[in-house]
Amino acid sequence: MRSRWALRVGRAFDGARFRPGGATVVVEGERVVGVEEASFALPGDVPVTDVAGTLLPGLVDCHVHLVGSGSFPGTPGSLEWAGGAAADAVDAVVVASLREQVAAGVTTVRDLGDVAYRALSHRGRHAEGLPRVVAAGPPVTTPQGHCWFLGGAVDVHDPGALDRAVAERVERGVDLVKVMASGGFLTPGSDQLGAQFEAAHLRRLVDRAHAAGLRVVAHSHSVVGAEVALAAGVDGIEHFTCLAPGGAHAPEALLDRVAAADVTVCPTLGNDPSRFPPVSAMPPHILQMLERLGISDRDEHFARVAAGSLRLREHGIRVVSGLDAGAMPAKPHGHLWRSVAELVRGGWPVDEALATATSVAAADCGVEAGRLAAGRLADLLVVDGDVAADVTALSRPSAVWVGGVAVMQ
Ligand SMILES: [Zn+2]
Structure with a gap:
Protein backbone atom coordinates (compact mmCIF):
# COMPACT_ATOMS: atom_id res chain seq x y z
CA MET A 1 0.00 0.00 0.00
CA ARG A 2 1.25 3.47 -0.83
CA SER A 3 1.85 5.62 2.22
CA ARG A 4 -0.63 8.19 3.34
CA TRP A 5 0.13 11.66 4.57
CA ALA A 6 -2.02 14.58 5.65
CA LEU A 7 -2.19 18.35 5.68
CA ARG A 8 -3.97 20.14 8.51
CA VAL A 9 -5.04 23.77 8.25
CA GLY A 10 -7.38 26.12 10.07
CA ARG A 11 -8.70 27.76 6.90
CA ALA A 12 -9.75 25.92 3.77
CA PHE A 13 -11.73 26.52 0.58
CA ASP A 14 -12.92 23.23 -0.91
CA GLY A 15 -13.56 24.41 -4.48
CA ALA A 16 -17.11 25.54 -3.80
CA ARG A 17 -17.17 26.99 -0.29
CA PHE A 18 -15.07 27.81 2.73
CA ARG A 19 -15.01 25.09 5.38
CA PRO A 20 -15.82 26.63 8.77
CA GLY A 21 -13.93 23.88 10.64
CA GLY A 22 -10.79 24.09 8.51
CA ALA A 23 -9.57 20.83 7.00
CA THR A 24 -7.44 17.76 7.39
CA VAL A 25 -6.73 16.51 3.87
CA VAL A 26 -5.41 12.96 3.55
CA VAL A 27 -3.40 12.13 0.42
CA GLU A 28 -2.35 8.77 -0.97
CA GLY A 29 -0.34 8.63 -4.18
CA GLU A 30 -1.66 11.27 -6.58
CA ARG A 31 -5.14 11.49 -5.04
CA VAL A 32 -6.95 12.95 -2.08
CA VAL A 33 -8.46 10.04 -0.14
CA GLY A 34 -10.19 11.92 2.67
CA VAL A 35 -11.20 15.38 3.82
CA GLU A 36 -12.12 15.94 7.45
CA GLU A 37 -12.31 18.85 9.88
CA ALA A 38 -9.04 20.25 11.23
CA SER A 39 -9.87 18.75 14.64
CA PHE A 40 -10.16 15.20 13.22
CA ALA A 41 -8.02 12.62 15.06
CA LEU A 42 -5.99 10.74 12.43
CA PRO A 43 -4.56 7.27 12.99
CA GLY A 44 -1.12 7.64 14.54
CA ASP A 45 0.73 6.19 11.55
CA VAL A 46 -0.33 8.99 9.18
CA PRO A 47 2.22 11.81 9.21
CA VAL A 48 0.57 15.23 9.45
CA THR A 49 1.93 18.60 8.39
CA ASP A 50 0.32 21.61 10.01
CA VAL A 51 0.20 24.62 7.71
CA ALA A 52 -0.77 28.26 8.29
CA GLY A 53 -2.81 30.34 5.88
CA THR A 54 -5.56 29.03 3.58
CA LEU A 55 -5.60 25.67 1.79
CA LEU A 56 -7.30 25.50 -1.62
CA PRO A 57 -7.36 23.22 -4.63
CA GLY A 58 -4.57 24.18 -7.04
CA GLY A 366 -12.15 17.87 -18.00
CA VAL A 367 -9.54 17.50 -15.24
CA GLU A 368 -10.29 15.56 -12.04
CA ALA A 369 -8.95 18.34 -9.83
CA GLY A 370 -10.37 21.61 -8.53
CA ARG A 371 -11.90 20.26 -5.31
CA LEU A 372 -10.74 19.16 -1.90
CA ALA A 373 -12.63 15.88 -2.04
CA ALA A 374 -11.89 12.19 -1.79
CA GLY A 375 -11.04 10.77 -5.21
CA ARG A 376 -9.83 14.05 -6.71
CA LEU A 377 -6.25 14.64 -7.80
CA ALA A 378 -4.11 16.03 -4.99
CA ASP A 379 -3.35 19.34 -6.71
CA LEU A 380 -3.15 21.62 -3.69
CA LEU A 381 -2.20 25.19 -2.84
CA VAL A 382 -1.53 26.94 0.44
CA VAL A 383 -1.45 30.74 0.48
CA ASP A 384 -0.47 33.15 3.25
CA GLY A 385 -3.41 34.81 4.94
CA ASP A 386 -7.18 34.50 4.95
CA VAL A 387 -8.49 34.39 1.37
CA ALA A 388 -12.09 34.81 2.57
CA ALA A 389 -11.21 38.21 4.02
CA ASP A 390 -8.68 39.30 1.39
CA VAL A 391 -8.77 37.66 -2.03
CA THR A 392 -5.35 39.10 -2.93
CA ALA A 393 -3.90 36.56 -0.46
CA LEU A 394 -4.13 34.28 -3.52
CA SER A 395 -1.05 36.08 -4.84
CA ARG A 396 1.03 34.80 -1.90
CA PRO A 397 1.52 31.05 -2.40
CA SER A 398 3.56 29.27 0.28
CA ALA A 399 3.19 25.63 -0.79
CA VAL A 400 2.06 23.80 -3.94
CA TRP A 401 1.51 20.11 -4.74
CA VAL A 402 0.75 18.58 -8.14
CA GLY A 403 -0.65 15.06 -7.94
CA GLY A 404 0.51 14.76 -4.34
CA VAL A 405 4.10 15.77 -5.18
CA ALA A 406 5.42 18.90 -3.49
CA VAL A 407 6.50 21.44 -6.08
CA MET A 408 7.13 24.19 -3.60
CA GLN A 409 7.03 23.99 0.19
ZN1 LIG B 1 -5.76 34.39 -25.78
Missing part, protein backbone atom coordinates in the same frame (compact mmCIF):
# COMPACT_ATOMS: atom_id res chain seq x y z
CA LEU A 59 -5.77 26.90 -9.41
CA VAL A 60 -6.87 26.22 -12.99
CA ASP A 61 -6.12 28.95 -15.56
CA CYS A 62 -8.56 28.36 -18.43
CA HIS A 63 -6.88 30.68 -20.92
CA VAL A 64 -3.12 30.82 -21.37
CA HIS A 65 -0.60 31.01 -24.20
CA LEU A 66 2.44 29.08 -23.03
CA VAL A 67 4.39 30.04 -26.16
CA GLY A 68 4.01 33.71 -25.18
CA SER A 69 6.40 35.06 -22.64
CA GLY A 70 5.70 37.97 -20.35
CA SER A 71 9.32 38.98 -20.62
CA PHE A 72 8.97 41.19 -23.66
CA PRO A 73 8.58 44.44 -21.77
CA GLY A 74 6.97 47.28 -23.62
CA THR A 75 5.94 45.27 -26.65
CA PRO A 76 2.68 43.44 -27.20
CA GLY A 77 4.35 41.04 -29.62
CA SER A 78 5.21 37.83 -27.77
CA LEU A 79 2.79 35.70 -29.82
CA GLU A 80 4.08 37.19 -33.09
CA TRP A 81 7.58 36.34 -31.89
CA ALA A 82 6.54 32.73 -31.26
CA GLY A 83 5.05 32.53 -34.76
CA GLY A 84 8.46 33.13 -36.29
CA ALA A 85 10.76 31.49 -33.73
CA ALA A 86 12.64 28.17 -33.87
CA ALA A 87 11.00 25.21 -32.09
CA ASP A 88 13.67 24.91 -29.39
CA ALA A 89 13.39 28.61 -28.54
CA VAL A 90 9.60 28.25 -28.31
CA ASP A 91 9.95 25.14 -26.13
CA ALA A 92 12.20 27.02 -23.71
CA VAL A 93 9.48 29.68 -23.35
CA VAL A 94 6.81 27.00 -22.82
CA VAL A 95 8.78 25.42 -19.96
CA ALA A 96 9.54 28.82 -18.38
CA SER A 97 5.83 29.70 -18.61
CA LEU A 98 4.84 26.42 -16.96
CA ARG A 99 7.33 26.99 -14.12
CA GLU A 100 5.97 30.50 -13.53
CA GLN A 101 2.43 29.12 -13.42
CA VAL A 102 3.10 26.31 -10.96
CA ALA A 103 5.18 28.53 -8.68
CA ALA A 104 2.05 30.69 -8.38
CA GLY A 105 -0.15 27.74 -7.44
CA VAL A 106 -1.66 27.22 -10.91
CA THR A 107 -1.64 23.43 -11.26
CA THR A 108 -3.64 23.16 -14.51
CA VAL A 109 -3.47 25.42 -17.55
CA ARG A 110 -5.66 25.37 -20.64
CA ASP A 111 -3.59 26.58 -23.58
CA LEU A 112 -5.78 28.31 -26.15
CA GLY A 113 -3.28 29.09 -28.85
CA ASP A 114 0.21 27.79 -29.46
CA VAL A 115 2.34 27.45 -32.57
CA ALA A 116 3.19 24.11 -34.22
CA TYR A 117 1.51 22.27 -31.29
CA ARG A 118 4.45 23.12 -29.01
CA ALA A 119 2.29 23.64 -25.87
CA LEU A 120 0.53 20.36 -26.60
CA SER A 121 3.89 18.57 -26.68
CA HIS A 122 4.44 19.49 -23.01
CA ARG A 123 1.36 17.67 -21.75
CA GLY A 124 1.84 14.96 -19.16
CA ARG A 125 4.85 16.48 -17.39
CA HIS A 126 3.10 16.94 -14.03
CA ALA A 127 5.23 14.12 -12.55
CA GLU A 128 8.14 16.55 -13.02
CA GLY A 129 6.34 19.19 -11.01
CA LEU A 130 4.93 21.14 -13.95
CA PRO A 131 1.22 21.98 -14.26
CA ARG A 132 -1.24 19.74 -16.09
CA VAL A 133 -1.73 21.01 -19.63
CA VAL A 134 -4.96 20.97 -21.62
CA ALA A 135 -4.28 22.34 -25.10
CA ALA A 136 -5.95 23.39 -28.33
CA GLY A 137 -2.95 23.72 -30.63
CA PRO A 138 -2.88 26.66 -33.07
CA PRO A 139 -6.16 28.59 -33.07
CA VAL A 140 -8.26 28.32 -36.25
CA THR A 141 -8.50 31.73 -37.89
CA THR A 142 -8.83 33.37 -41.30
CA PRO A 143 -5.98 34.37 -43.65
CA GLN A 144 -4.58 37.59 -42.09
CA GLY A 145 -7.18 37.19 -39.31
CA HIS A 146 -6.53 37.32 -35.58
CA CYS A 147 -3.28 35.51 -34.68
CA TRP A 148 -2.78 34.22 -38.24
CA PHE A 149 0.95 34.20 -37.43
CA LEU A 150 0.42 31.14 -35.19
CA GLY A 151 -0.23 29.10 -38.32
CA GLY A 152 -3.93 28.20 -37.97
CA ALA A 153 -5.41 30.21 -40.86
CA VAL A 154 -7.95 28.47 -43.12
CA ASP A 155 -9.45 29.74 -46.37
CA VAL A 156 -13.16 29.07 -45.96
CA HIS A 157 -13.67 29.42 -49.73
CA ASP A 158 -11.79 26.14 -50.07
CA PRO A 159 -14.60 23.67 -49.28
CA GLY A 160 -12.44 21.11 -47.49
CA ALA A 161 -10.29 23.55 -45.50
CA LEU A 162 -12.33 23.55 -42.27
CA ASP A 163 -12.64 19.75 -42.33
CA ARG A 164 -8.88 19.43 -42.78
CA ALA A 165 -8.24 21.91 -39.95
CA VAL A 166 -10.30 19.78 -37.56
CA ALA A 167 -8.83 16.50 -38.87
CA GLU A 168 -5.28 17.79 -38.33
CA ARG A 169 -6.08 18.70 -34.72
CA VAL A 170 -7.76 15.34 -34.07
CA GLU A 171 -4.68 13.60 -35.44
CA ARG A 172 -2.44 15.68 -33.17
CA GLY A 173 -4.56 14.71 -30.18
CA VAL A 174 -5.71 18.17 -29.08
CA ASP A 175 -8.00 18.41 -26.05
CA LEU A 176 -10.29 21.01 -27.64
CA VAL A 177 -10.47 23.36 -30.62
CA LYS A 178 -10.00 27.14 -30.43
CA VAL A 179 -11.37 29.41 -33.14
CA MET A 180 -11.09 33.16 -33.57
CA ALA A 181 -14.66 34.37 -34.14
CA SER A 182 -13.69 38.06 -34.13
CA GLY A 183 -10.54 40.07 -34.68
CA GLY A 184 -8.22 40.93 -31.81
CA PHE A 185 -6.26 43.87 -30.46
CA LEU A 186 -2.93 42.11 -31.01
CA THR A 187 -3.40 41.66 -34.76
CA PRO A 188 -3.26 44.83 -36.82
CA GLY A 189 -5.85 44.81 -39.59
CA SER A 190 -8.18 42.34 -37.88
CA ASP A 191 -11.62 43.62 -36.91
CA GLN A 192 -12.34 43.51 -33.18
CA LEU A 193 -15.87 44.77 -33.83
CA GLY A 194 -16.69 42.30 -36.57
CA ALA A 195 -16.98 38.56 -37.21
CA GLN A 196 -14.26 36.56 -38.95
CA PHE A 197 -16.48 33.65 -40.01
CA GLU A 198 -20.04 33.25 -41.24
CA ALA A 199 -22.20 31.16 -38.93
CA ALA A 200 -22.52 28.37 -41.53
CA HIS A 201 -18.73 28.01 -41.75
CA LEU A 202 -18.28 28.07 -38.00
CA ARG A 203 -21.12 25.58 -37.64
CA ARG A 204 -19.29 23.19 -39.95
CA LEU A 205 -16.14 23.46 -37.83
CA VAL A 206 -18.11 22.92 -34.60
CA ASP A 207 -20.01 19.93 -36.01
CA ARG A 208 -16.80 18.27 -37.21
CA ALA A 209 -15.11 18.85 -33.85
CA HIS A 210 -18.11 17.58 -31.89
CA ALA A 211 -18.26 14.49 -34.09
CA ALA A 212 -14.66 13.83 -33.00
CA GLY A 213 -15.56 14.38 -29.34
CA LEU A 214 -13.85 17.76 -29.07
CA ARG A 215 -15.30 20.91 -27.55
CA VAL A 216 -14.88 24.24 -29.33
CA VAL A 217 -14.21 27.59 -27.69
CA ALA A 218 -14.39 30.83 -29.64
CA HIS A 219 -12.46 34.02 -29.10
CA SER A 220 -14.80 36.97 -29.48
CA HIS A 221 -14.38 40.63 -28.60
CA SER A 222 -17.46 41.71 -30.57
CA VAL A 223 -21.20 41.27 -30.11
CA VAL A 224 -21.53 40.01 -33.70
CA GLY A 225 -18.70 37.52 -33.19
CA ALA A 226 -20.41 36.20 -30.04
CA GLU A 227 -23.71 35.93 -31.95
CA VAL A 228 -22.06 33.93 -34.74
CA ALA A 229 -20.30 31.67 -32.22
CA LEU A 230 -23.55 31.04 -30.38
CA ALA A 231 -25.41 30.29 -33.61
CA ALA A 232 -22.64 27.87 -34.57
CA GLY A 233 -23.06 25.90 -31.34
CA VAL A 234 -19.70 26.55 -29.65
CA ASP A 235 -19.15 25.34 -26.08
CA GLY A 236 -17.33 28.37 -24.75
CA ILE A 237 -16.73 32.02 -25.55
CA GLU A 238 -13.43 33.65 -24.58
CA HIS A 239 -13.12 37.34 -23.64
CA PHE A 240 -16.83 38.02 -24.41
CA THR A 241 -15.97 41.71 -24.43
CA CYS A 242 -19.14 42.47 -26.43
CA LEU A 243 -17.74 45.41 -28.35
CA ALA A 244 -20.03 47.24 -30.74
CA PRO A 245 -19.75 50.72 -32.24
CA GLY A 246 -20.07 53.01 -29.21
CA GLY A 247 -18.44 50.76 -26.65
CA ALA A 248 -18.58 47.46 -24.78
CA HIS A 249 -21.98 46.27 -23.63
CA ALA A 250 -23.53 42.81 -23.65
CA PRO A 251 -27.20 43.02 -24.72
CA GLU A 252 -29.61 41.42 -22.21
CA ALA A 253 -31.02 39.05 -24.82
CA LEU A 254 -27.53 37.81 -25.72
CA LEU A 255 -26.75 37.07 -22.06
CA ASP A 256 -30.02 35.16 -21.73
CA ARG A 257 -29.23 33.07 -24.82
CA VAL A 258 -25.68 32.31 -23.68
CA ALA A 259 -27.09 31.05 -20.38
CA ALA A 260 -29.84 29.03 -22.10
CA ALA A 261 -27.31 27.44 -24.48
CA ASP A 262 -25.16 26.36 -21.48
CA VAL A 263 -22.13 28.09 -23.03
CA THR A 264 -19.20 28.77 -20.71
CA VAL A 265 -17.78 32.30 -20.67
CA CYS A 266 -14.16 33.05 -19.80
CA PRO A 267 -14.00 36.85 -19.51
CA THR A 268 -10.15 36.92 -19.29
CA LEU A 269 -10.22 39.61 -16.62
CA GLY A 270 -7.11 40.99 -14.96
CA ASN A 271 -3.96 42.86 -15.87
CA ASP A 272 -0.77 43.90 -14.15
CA PRO A 273 -1.12 47.67 -14.56
CA SER A 274 2.60 48.21 -13.93
CA ARG A 275 3.35 46.29 -17.13
CA PHE A 276 1.24 48.33 -19.52
CA PRO A 277 3.35 50.18 -22.06
CA PRO A 278 3.16 53.96 -21.78
CA VAL A 279 0.58 55.46 -24.17
CA SER A 280 3.45 56.89 -26.23
CA ALA A 281 4.65 53.33 -26.93
CA MET A 282 1.24 51.88 -27.85
CA PRO A 283 0.87 50.78 -31.49
CA PRO A 284 -1.23 53.22 -33.54
CA HIS A 285 -3.86 50.59 -34.44
CA ILE A 286 -4.59 50.02 -30.75
CA LEU A 287 -4.78 53.75 -30.00
CA GLN A 288 -7.19 54.20 -32.91
CA MET A 289 -9.38 51.36 -31.65
CA LEU A 290 -9.48 52.75 -28.11
CA GLU A 291 -10.51 56.11 -29.50
CA ARG A 292 -13.18 54.50 -31.68
CA LEU A 293 -14.57 52.74 -28.60
CA GLY A 294 -14.50 55.88 -26.48
CA ILE A 295 -11.99 54.38 -24.02
CA SER A 296 -9.87 57.25 -22.71
CA ASP A 297 -9.15 56.24 -19.10
CA ARG A 298 -7.71 52.74 -18.67
CA ASP A 299 -8.48 52.42 -14.95
CA GLU A 300 -12.05 53.56 -15.42
CA HIS A 301 -12.47 51.16 -18.35
CA PHE A 302 -11.25 48.13 -16.35
CA ALA A 303 -13.42 49.10 -13.36
CA ARG A 304 -16.41 49.11 -15.71
CA VAL A 305 -15.39 45.72 -17.18
CA ALA A 306 -15.08 44.25 -13.65
CA ALA A 307 -18.53 45.60 -12.73
CA GLY A 308 -19.92 44.16 -15.99
CA SER A 309 -18.78 40.68 -14.93
CA LEU A 310 -21.54 40.66 -12.34
CA ARG A 311 -24.13 40.59 -15.13
CA LEU A 312 -22.78 37.19 -16.23
CA ARG A 313 -23.47 35.86 -12.73
CA GLU A 314 -26.89 37.50 -12.56
CA HIS A 315 -27.87 35.79 -15.81
CA GLY A 316 -26.76 32.40 -14.52
CA ILE A 317 -23.95 32.01 -17.05
CA ARG A 318 -21.19 29.51 -16.21
CA VAL A 319 -18.03 31.59 -15.79
CA VAL A 320 -14.47 30.31 -15.64
CA SER A 321 -11.35 32.35 -14.94
CA GLY A 322 -8.45 32.65 -17.33
CA LEU A 323 -5.97 35.49 -17.58
CA ASP A 324 -4.87 35.17 -21.23
CA ALA A 325 -1.39 34.81 -19.74
CA GLY A 326 1.41 35.20 -22.27
CA ALA A 327 -0.62 37.27 -24.70
CA MET A 328 0.99 40.55 -23.63
CA PRO A 329 3.31 41.90 -20.93
CA ALA A 330 0.40 43.04 -18.71
CA LYS A 331 -0.74 39.41 -18.52
CA PRO A 332 2.19 37.45 -17.08
CA HIS A 333 2.06 33.73 -16.37
CA GLY A 334 1.10 32.96 -12.78
CA HIS A 335 -1.15 35.98 -12.31
CA LEU A 336 -4.50 34.15 -12.47
CA TRP A 337 -5.25 35.53 -9.02
CA ARG A 338 -5.88 38.87 -10.76
CA SER A 339 -8.82 37.38 -12.72
CA VAL A 340 -10.41 36.18 -9.48
CA ALA A 341 -9.74 39.51 -7.74
CA GLU A 342 -11.43 41.38 -10.61
CA LEU A 343 -14.61 39.30 -10.19
CA VAL A 344 -14.61 40.17 -6.47
CA ARG A 345 -14.04 43.84 -7.34
CA GLY A 346 -17.06 43.55 -9.65
CA GLY A 347 -19.25 42.34 -6.80
CA TRP A 348 -18.94 38.53 -6.92
CA PRO A 349 -18.95 36.68 -3.57
CA VAL A 350 -15.40 35.45 -2.85
CA ASP A 351 -16.37 31.75 -2.79
CA GLU A 352 -18.08 31.92 -6.20
CA ALA A 353 -15.16 33.87 -7.66
CA LEU A 354 -12.74 31.22 -6.36
CA ALA A 355 -14.89 28.45 -7.84
CA THR A 356 -14.36 29.97 -11.32
CA ALA A 357 -10.65 29.22 -10.90
CA THR A 358 -11.00 25.84 -9.15
CA SER A 359 -14.01 23.47 -9.30
CA VAL A 360 -15.88 25.08 -12.19
CA ALA A 361 -12.68 25.57 -14.19
CA ALA A 362 -11.49 21.99 -13.63
CA ALA A 363 -14.84 20.59 -14.73
CA ASP A 364 -14.74 22.76 -17.86
CA CYS A 365 -11.23 21.51 -18.64
